[in-house]
Amino acid sequence: MSTITHAQAYLVDVEVETVRTDAVQAFLKQETVFVEIATADGGSGTGYTYTIGTGGTAVLAMLRDHLLPRLIGADARRVEAVWHDLFAATRATTVGAITSLALAAADTALWDWRCRSAGLPLWVMAGGAKDRIPLYDTEGGWLHLSTDELVDGAKRSQAAGLPGVKIKIGKPSAAEDVERVAALRAAVGPAFDVMVDANQSLTGAEAVRRARLLEPYDLAWLEEPLPADDVAGHEALARSTSIPVAVGESLYSVGQFREYLQRQAAGIVQVDVARVGGITPWLKVAHLAEAFNVAVCPHFLMELHVSLCCAVPASRYLEHIPQLRAITREPMAVVDGHAVAPSTPGLGISWDRDQIDNRRVA
Numbered sequence: 001m002s003t004i005t006h007a008q009a010y011l012v013d014v015e016v017e018t019v020r021t022d023a024v025q026a027f028l029k030q031e032t033v034f035v036e037i038a039t040a041d042g043g044s045g046t047g048y049t050y051t052i053g054t055g056g057t058a059v060l061a062m063l064r065d066h067l068l069p070r071l072i073g074a075d076a077r078r079v080e081a082v083w084h085d086l087f088a089a090t091r092a093t094t095v096g097a098i099t100s101l102a103l104a105a106a107d108t109a110l111w112d113w114r115c116r117s118a119g120l121p122l123w124v125m126a127g128g129a130k131d132r133i134p135l136y137d138t139e140g141g142w143l144h145l146s147t148d149e150l151v152d153g154a155k156r157s158q159a160a161g162l163p164g165v166k167i168k169i170g171k172p173s174a175a176e177d178v179e180r181v182a183a184l185r186a187a188v189g190p191a192f193d194v195m196v197d198a199n200q201s202l203t204g205a206e207a208v209r210r211a212r213l214l215e216p217y218d219l220a221w222l223e224e225p226l227p228a229d230d231v232a233g234h235e236a237l238a239r240s241t242s243i244p245v246a247v248g249e250s251l252y253s254v255g256q257f258r259e260y261l262q263r264q265a266a267g268i269v270q271v272d273v274a275r276v277g278g279i280t281p282w283l284k285v286a287h288l289a290e291a292f293n294v295a296v297c298p299h300f301l302m303e304l305h306v307s308l309c310c311a312v313p314a315s316r317y318l319e320h321i322p323q324l325r326a327i328t329r330e331p332m333a334v335v336d337g338h339a340v341a342p343s344t345p346g347l348g349i350s351w352d353r354d355q356i357d358n359r360r361v362a
């Protein structure tokens with residue numbers, strides 16, 4: 001029987017692996033909320049979600065108080081039915097970040113169970129479009145780093161075979177942003193992808209201005225230039241620049257992505273599996289992007305997104321930010337600048353249960 005008989009959630013704090021800053025915030029720690037389920041036939045699944053330093057206990061409370069009790073007695077095979085039941089039960093707090101993050105923990109646990117029960121890795125179960133995805137590095141591009149440090153990091157990534165890097169912008173002076181990008185482009189040459197990320201820090205007018213100043217450096221994309229709810233501003237910016245505009249890490253529903261795509265306000269979709277509510281809606285966003293002929297380059301969570309990128313045709317890049325090494329037994333496989341999809345059944349993440357238990361928050 002595939003009836004869910006057990007569901008639990010708990011919070012684990014994972015320290016950041018390096019200092020990470022952008023134009024509006026710092027990554028303090030990864031608050032990782034786990035969900036574990038078991039079914040009457042002996043099957044099990046583990047899912048998770050995250051924050052970058054605040055709100056983890058709110059996500060945990062949403063799960064324990066409202067979502068997990070509804071899982072008991074549900075058929076784990078029916079992921080769509082379960083997801084929509086949980087969504088409907090939290091109607092008063094949707095669409096919203098806390099609810100979407102909580103939904104993601106439950107949904108990824110269901111998909112882990114589903115894949116394990118079928119004996120298939122997630123990337124095959126969800127579509128099997130490809131077995132590897134190009135990797136770009138963000139870890140060497142934080143805003144507090146000097147220009148020399150940005151250049152050194154990009155050269156290391158290039159020497160390692162990665163086809164691109166991303167750096168943060170949003171300095172008080174546009175000239176400083178331009179100087180950093182110009183130095184990086186000169187160091188890596190024209191055939192290497194360079195992306196920039198403003199982390200929602202610019203006004204509409206300033207985004208247009210900086211995009212025009214940055215256009216000579218042939219950027220692969222300009223990420224989150226404006227607040228995520230400013231669809232009209234992103235639409236105007238996209239029409240004014242040749243640089244593709246990337247959005248998605250701060251969008252929390254399929255409908256929000258639909259609006260961006262219908263208005264041609266996004267040239268790159270960066271859907272985050274935790275923030276959009278799980279694998280079930282993530283796949284819908286990825287296929288929606290494909291229908292609009294827009295590339296998918298998800299935000300963060302490389303250990304899970306490698307499998308989702310490999311599941312769908314529209315994926316172009318995976319973001320390299322290692323963050324789970326402290327609580328996993330094996331790193332994500334990288335060959336010739338590409339992340340390789342794991343072959344083990346389930347999500348493909350080799351959790352270190354002892355290290356997870358050591359970091360549990362009471």
